[in-house]
Amino acid sequence: MIDLRRLHVLRAVAHYGTVTAAARALHFTTSAASQQIRQLSRELGVDLLEPQGRGVRLTSAARGLLAHADAIQTRWEQAEHDLRAHDGELSGVLRVSGFPVAIAELLAPMAAQLRAHHPRLSVHVREAGVPESFDLLFEGETDLAVVEVTPHNPPRGDARFEQQPLMDDPFDLVVPDGHELAGRACVDLADAALEPWIAPVPYSPCRPHVLSACAAAGFTPDIVHHVLDWDVTAHLVAHGLGVALIPRLARLPSHLPLTRVRCAGDPHRKFLTCVRAGGTARPAVAAALAQVRDLAAALPGGCTARVRPGP
Incomplete structure (x- = not known):
């Protein structure tokens, strides 16, 4: 044995x-x-x-x-x-994890709605990056994770996890109000090739997206500032210290003089939902997944900063 x-x-x-x-x-x-x-x-x-x-x-x-x-x-x-199945009522503890935007836009409202409709169910939320979320799933410390697609994720066919596409989050070029690109409906990133750039720190899962989008436009960005937080990035852009690609779901301070401009080629990041193999058999996990998908489908295309309408 x-x-x-x-x-x-x-x-x-x-x-x-x-x-x-x-x-x-x-x-x-x-x-x-x-x-x-x-x-x-x-x-x-x-x-x-x-x-x-x-x-x-x-x-x-x-x-x-x-x-x-x-x-x-x-x-x-x-x-x-x-x-552990009882009378069909959701109960016990459901543990979920995700990166900050996923928590703010998906996991927090999901937890609130499940708590309101299922008082016997307690939802515990944990902020975690992509590698940590998969470790937490493997260790049984979380039941559902919302993660970004990165080159370091386990293969989609990994038998230990069930990974399903959730949504795309487009990147916009963010420039100060009054910038020559701020008045455009859609910008070719090549037009920002000579600008100083503000980019995510090297270990951020969004950095490869920024570099790939610039490479697809035919240039390597001159990165002069490396930042971890989108709020900090927004303040640097607002002070005229560079331009940046920022995901549309990243909520930027509304008082800053910023303009988001849609990008040609539709650069974006992808979100996945991930559970342990067999995890969707648990009613609480299935209910949370359904709620997260509904929330993702209802997210508006606009953001707190101004977004120029597309053509």
Whole structure:
């Protein structure tokens, strides 16, 4: 009989990439996690890890075992939901996570509406970036996450998660009022090629979108300011220190002298909803997903800053 606790350690090594990182996430010592893998290997009579440089990697036997382990985890998730089913009334704790815009526009109103209609259900919201949200899902610390699509997301076919497209969030060029581009209905980003640029910090998931949009327009932006927060970006633009691409859902201070201009080519970021495989069998998760989709569909195209109408 396979020890499911040891199997979970193997899944954590696959998810986090190293035994050390898996041990840290599971609150084990590295030696204790390694011992769990060795014991599982002895039980099965196959090698599960093999040397790779200064580290280790999963063997083909381990990768085959993980396919079954992920299926077991999904069935266990469904079994838990079945056992906890009551009279159809949503109850218990639902944990959701997302980045700031997703919380403000989707998760917070969803939590309020579910609380109003289902008093026995408690929704806990946690701010988290993309990698952390997937870690929280894997660890069972969150039940639903709204994330951006990035090159570092798990593949859409990853059997551990159910990832579904939610919505697109277009980027607008934001310039000071009175800027020569502020009067246009739609701007080709190439017309801003000689401007000083304000861009997200290198580790922001939005930075690749900005660079890709500029590259598609035929130039590399001269980035003079690197910023984490859209509000800070807006203040820099308002003071004439550069231009910026800002997602339409980012709420900017309404008192600032800013104009958003739509961009040719429709640069945008994509949002996904993510749950653990089998998670939608839980009525509370299904209800939250439905509510989030309704909220996303109802979001207006306009923003708090002025947006020039398209052609």
